Amino acid sequence: MFNRIWQLAFKEFIHFSRDRLTTPFILLGPLFQLVLMAWATSRDVEHLSLVVFDQDRSQISRALVTSVTNAGTLDVTAYPDSLEEAQRLIEGGKATVALLIPPDFAAELEATDSVPQLQVIIDGSNMIASRTVRQAIEGAVAEWGQKLASQWGGTGSAGTPIALRMTARFNEELEYGLYAIPAELGFVVYMVTLMVAAIGIARERELGTLEQLLVTPVTSLELIIGKAIPAMVIACVDFLLLLPLTVWGFDIPLRGSVWLLLSLTLLFITVELGWGIMISAIARDQQQALLFVFLLAMTEMVFSGYMVSVENMPPFLRTVSNLFPIKHYLIIVRHIMVKGAAFQHIWVEAVALIALGIGSLTATFLILGRRRVD
Numbered sequence: 001m002f003n004r005i006w007q008l009a010f011k012e013f014i015h016f017s018r019d020r021l022t023t024p025f026i027l028l029g030p031l032f033q034l035v036l037m038a039w040a041t042s043r044d045v046e047h048l049s050l051v052v053f054d055q056d057r058s059q060i061s062r063a064l065v066t067s068v069t070n071a072g073t074l075d076v077t078a079y080p081d082s083l084e085e086a087q088r089l090i091e092g093g094k095a096t097v098a099l100l101i102p103p104d105f106a107a108e109l110e111a112t113d114s115v116p117q118l119q120v121i122i123d124g125s126n127m128i129a130s131r132t133v134r135q136a137i138e139g140a141v142a143e144w145g146q147k148l149a150s151q152w153g154g155t156g157s158a159g160t161p162i163a164l165r166m167t168a169r170f171n172e173e174l175e176y177g178l179y180a181i182p183a184e185l186g187f188v189v190y191m192v193t194l195m196v197a198a199i200g201i202a203r204e205r206e207l208g209t210l211e212q213l214l215v216t217p218v219t220s221l222e223l224i225i226g227k228a229i230p231a232m233v234i235a236c237v238d239f240l241l242l243l244p245l246t247v248w249g250f251d252i253p254l255r256g257s258v259w260l261l262l263s264l265t266l267l268f269i270t271v272e273l274g275w276g277i278m279i280s281a282i283a284r285d286q287q288q289a290l291l292f293v294f295l296l297a298m299t300e301m302v303f304s305g306y307m308v309s310v311e312n313m314p315p316f317l318r319t320v321s322n323l324f325p326i327k328h329y330l331i332i333v334r335h336i337m338v339k340g341a342a343f344q345h346i347w348v349e350a351v352a353l354i355a356l357g358i359g360s361l362t363a364t365f366l367i368l369g370r371r372r373v374d
Contacts, residue, residue, distance in 0.1 A: 045132040045312050048096040050074040053086045055103040060148075064118075067144035068099065073136040090123050090169055092345050093335065096311075097122045097133045109148075109162075117163040124171030125338045127179035128309040134166060134174075170255075170339050178252060178338055183306045185239075185246045186268075186333045190300070190326050193235040193269050194293050197276025200227035201368075202289040220368040224361070227280070228273045235269045246337075255340030261333070264346075267353050268329040274360030275325070281367045300326045328352045 050069065054061050069076055077095060080086040086098040100119035102108075108116040120137055122130045145162050171178045201223075218226075243261075246252050254261070279296070283289035301307050303321040310321055321327045328349040335341035343350070 045129060045309065046072050047075045048073060048129055048133060048311060049077045049094065051078040051080055051086050051089050051095040051098045052076055052101070053080050053083060053098060054101045056101050056105040058106040060106040060109060061101045064101070064105075064141070064144055065099070068137060068140045071136060071140060073132060087121065087169075090121055091339065091341075093123070093331075093339075093341070095123070096126070096129055097137070099137070115163050117165060119165045120167065122166065122168045124168030124174055125179070125334055126309065126311075127171065127174050127176055129311055130168055130171070130174055138164060177250065179334070181246060181250050181252050182333045182337045183304075183330050185242055186326065186330045187301070187304070187306050188242060189235055189239050189265065189269065190272060190329070191293075191297060192238050193231060193272040194276045194279075194297065195290065196231040196234050197228065197273045198279040198283070198289040198293045199286045200231065201277060201280035202283045202286045205283075206285040220365055223368060224277055224364060227277055228270075231273055231276065232266075232269055235272075236266065239265055239269075252337060254337050256336035256342065260343060261336045264329070264332050264336075264350060264353070267350065267357070268325060268332075271325045271353050271357035271360060274357055274364050278360060278364040278367060281364060300324045303327055304330050306330060322352065323356070325353055325356045328356075 052065055054065070065076065068074060074097065078089060080089060080098075083100065086095075086100065089095040090098055098121040100121070102117060102119075105116050105118070108114045118141065120134075122133055124130050141162050141164060168174055239262075243254075243258075247254050275296070276293070279292045280289055283292055303310075303317070303324045304326040305321075306326070310318055310327065313321065331349050332346050335346050339345075
């Protein structure tokens with residue numbers, strides 16, 4: 001019995017050793033995933049965008065801003081001239097937080113009968129960054145107030161905490177669901193699209209019918225479109241089922257245009273079809289195609305902002321994340337649903353999807369054309 005078991009096991013080892021495509025993925029893929037995830041999650045959130053509406057324009061207000069940015073969590077990116085401009089920067093995703101300093105801030109700080117107030121507006125759509133920002137500002141302002149009190153010999157209201165009025169736009173309670181559930185909606189659509197598209201051509205190769213298709217008058221473009229249509233229909237139906245469940249079942253707001261969301265979702269599905277069919281053209285069978293989908297999904301989960309905030313990544317990984325369509329799509333979903341963003345706020349992400357879609361579909365077309373020649 002043991003001899004037969006050993007022979008079967010030995011046969012499996014031989015099979016793996018001869019599979020030059022799958023075996024490296026199985027052995028090296030987990031190592032790559034661990035290194036990637038550890039690298040992406042080992043840093044604190046840094047260099048978030050801060051805009052300052054300083055109506056006081058005094059030496060004290062400038063010292064406060066310097067103290068807030070000294071820790072490295074926040075970087076001043078703009079000095080708007082009005083509250084409305086600061087709010088537009090928050091709504092457009094150009095800033096994570098706005099610090100509003102009143103015109104009489106220094107005078108109230110030196111007075112003995114008043115407590116100076118600061119207003120802070122946080123973009124609550126990114127819950128992870130919002131909590132980090134709130135803690136950073138509270139800590140920096142408290143520490144600065146204590147230092148100022150000691151410099152002034154403990155006189156005046158500087159010895160008491162400065163009143164901070166925090167407002168979280170789009171997610172006042174900083175609920176995790178408003179941040180996570182729209183991303184989960186996008187990730188489910190991504191997985192369905194990728195899996196259905198990835199097994200199409202691989203199934204033909206596994207059944208031995210791909211060679212027959214390649215010698216027929218069917219062109220590579222016709223083959224791609226024919227395989228893409230069923231996957232696109234399935235992904236669209238899934239999205240139309242999941243969106244009402246997300247909005248009404250989990251009480252997630254849809255503050256933006258539903259037609260804009262549907263249009264950009266269709267664009268994203270088209271892009272992912274290119275990735276899926278490319279995997280299908282490379283894989284030898286359906287099992288190998290699904291393995292590639294799993295490894296790609298694990299990688300994109302890190303870079304997408306679904307599991308790890310992109311702001312938390314090292315600069316190099318933040319740059320690399322722009323190459324993954326899911327990262328741009330999750331930004332689109334969150335901005336439209338939670339922030340009510342219009343197209344002018346997310347057009348950069350839409351252009352990125354178009355560029356990535358052209359690249360993936362072109363690569364797929366070239367791979368299939370080479371297979372036809374071979």
